[in-house]
Amino acid sequence: MNLALLGLGPDGWGKALFDGGVLTIAIAATSMAIGTIWGALLAWARARGPMPIGRLVAIYGVVLRGVPELLVILLLYFSAPALLAAFCAALNLPDPGSPPPFLTGSLAVGLVSGAYQAEIFRGGLNAIAPGQWEAAQAAGLGPWLGFRRILLPQILRNILPAMGNVWQFNLKDSALISVTGMAELMRTSLVAAGSTRQPLLFFSAAIILYLVLTSLSGLVFSWLERRGHRWSRR
Template sequence: MFLHGYLPSLLEGALVTLSVALASLALAMVLGMAGAMAKLSRFRAARGVAQVYTTVIRGVPDLVLMLLIFFGGQLAVNEIALALGHEDYVDVDPYLAGVLTIGFIFGAYLTEAFRGAFLAVPPGQREAGLAYGMSGWQIARRITLPQMFRHALPGLSNNWLVLIKSTAIVSVIGLHDLMTRGSQAAGTTREPFVFYAAVAVIYLAFTSASELVFKHLQKRFSVGVRQGLL
C-alpha cells in the first residue's frame, strides 16, 4: 500500500500547515503594514518602537521565539488567570501560539519590505493627487497602495516562501501539522527517508504553486508599466 496507508494523515497535516501559514501571513501583513507606517512616521517614539521590534525579532532564532511565546505565554496566561481567581490550569492552544509566533516573526520582515515599497512610490504622484482634490484615502487607494503593492511583491513572495517552510517549527509545541504526522509515520514504520521525502515533496508542491500565484500577481500589477531590459 502506498506510504503504508499514511497518505490521508499526511494530507490532513498538510492542510493544517497551509492553514497556519495563511493565518500567519495575514497577521504578518497587518503587523508589517503597521510597522512600515511607524518607521515612516514623523513621531520619534513610533520609529523607535518599530526599530526595536524589527531588530530584536530578526536577531533571534525562530525556534527560540516559538518556545518563548508558547511556554512563556502559557505561564503568563495562568498567572493572570490565578490573579483573577481562576484556579484551573489554562492550556494555550498550539495552533493559536503557532500563528501568533510566526505572524509576529514575519511581521518584522514585512515591515522592511513594505517600508521600501512605500519609499519606491514617487512622492510627486501623491502631490498630484492632492492637486486634483483627492482625499487622503482616495490617494492611498488609487495611487499609493497599488504601486506600493507592486514594489512589495518580490519581498512578499520571498517572505511567504520562507514562512511556509518555517511552519515546520510548530511541530515542537504539539500541533499535528505535516511535520508531526510525517515524524509519527516515520517512527511507526521505521522508514524515515520515505516519509520525510514525502513531507519534502508536499512542501515543494506548496512553494511551487505559490511561485506561480506570485508570478500571476506580478503580471497583473505590472500592467501598463514598462519593464526594464535585462
C-alpha cells in the first residue's frame, strides 16, 4: 500500500478525506437535530394528543422503522423535486428546482431517526411518575414551566444513553447519502479507491476515521451521562 496517497500533498487524498469526515459530521448533526425535534413532537402527540393522531404516529413509527433507510433516502431524493414543483405550482410560485442533496439526505435520515427518537422520548416520559406532574402543578408551576423545570431534566437524563446510540446510527447512516453524490467520507473513500486502485488502503482509512468519530462521540455521551447522574444525586 502506498501510504503517501493519504498525505496532504497535491497527489494525496488526505484533505479530501478530512473534508469528507467534516461533511459526515455535518450530515449526522443536521439529521440528529431534525430527528430530535420531529421525534419529540411525535412522542408528545402520541402521549397527549387525540387517539386518532396517536394511531397515525404509531403507524408512522412502524413504517419508518420497518423499511431500509436507503429506500427512504432514494424515495425522497427522486420524488422531492416533483413534489416541490407541484406545491409551488399550486401556490403560483416559480419552480425552485431540485433541493440540495445535503438537505434531502439529512431530512431523509432525520425522518427515520425521528421515528426511533419518538419511542425514546415516549419511554422517557412514561418513566416519570405521575406524581411529578401533580407536584409541579401543586407548586403553582404552569404546564410549560413545570415541564421545563421538573420533567424535562429527568427525561433527558433517562434518554441520554439511547440518544447516544441514535447519534452513532446517524453517523453510520450518513454513508448511505453517498448514493446522491454527496462527497462525504464514504463517497470520498470510494472515489479515491477507484481512482488509485487502492481499495484496501482507502477503505481501511475510512474504517479508522469512522471508528475515531464514533469513539469520540461515545466519550462525549459518557461524559454527559456522568454529569446527569451527578446532578441527580444532589
